[in-house]
Amino acid sequence: MGCDGGTIPRRSELVKIKKKPETKDKTSHLIFQWRYCNISQQLLQRPIVTCGLGKLYNKSSIIEAIINKESIPNHIRTLKDTVELNLTNNPEFHEDNRTEIETSPFICSVTGLEMSGKFRFVALWSCGCVFSERALKEVNMKTCPKCLKSFHEMDVVILNPSGEDMKNMVNRMELRKKRKKRRLHEKNAEIQNKKIKDI
Numbered sequence: 001m002g003c004d005g006g007t008i009p010r011r012s013e014l015v016k017i018k019k020k021p022e023t024k025d026k027t028s029h030l031i032f033q034w035r036y037c038n039i040s041q042q043l044l045q046r047p048i049v050t051c052g053l054g055k056l057y058n059k060s061s062i063i064e065a066i067i068n069k070e071s072i073p074n075h076i077r078t079l080k081d082t083v084e085l086n087l088t089n090n091p092e093f094h095e096d097n098r099t100e101i102e103t104s105p106f107i108c109s110v111t112g113l114e115m116s117g118k119f120r121f122v123a124l125w126s127c128g129c130v131f132s133e134r135a136l137k138e139v140n141m142k143t144c145p146k147c148l149k150s151f152h153e154m155d156v157v158i159l160n161p162s163g164e165d166m167k168n169m170v171n172r173m174e175l176r177k178k179r180k181k182r183r184l185h186e187k188n189a190e191i192q193n194k195k196i197k198d199i
């Protein structure tokens, strides 16, 4: 790596060099985003789910909020508006590291990167598997690197997105809703056809 051999540094490398050290506020924000449930503010504990917008929640907190009709984000009406995550434990993590951002409870099983907010992580809506975005880009697959189930681009949910990523997640959520409606419509049509044939 480097410029002496005539190679052009990639943007990500330049960004890394210029990056300032994390401030205390930024660190606590990252810890809140990646370690705590977005609605109950309790520590994230399995089973953990994400919504179409890539926020993290304890499944139990979502169920409780739905049953008790507590305030919950508009885009979550039923448990079907979330997906349970298939996360990979970080063997290096200990409970003592709970408030440190450097060591995350979860890692990407493909690249070994830690899920701490430093690198983009994604979940697949189709199977719930979680890994770093880099893992997806490196292999350029159409099947999940963890469980081998096929997926569509609209199934890729960036976890804790911001800015442009958030806009994309809103779009993908809408696309998935349309796909769901279309599939339901197709299924109903199939049932109708079968009924006609049976007469």
Ligand SMILES: [Zn+2]
Pocket (backbone or CB within 6 Å): 124, 127, 128, 129, 144, 145, 146, 147, 148, 149
């Ligand atoms: Zn999978």
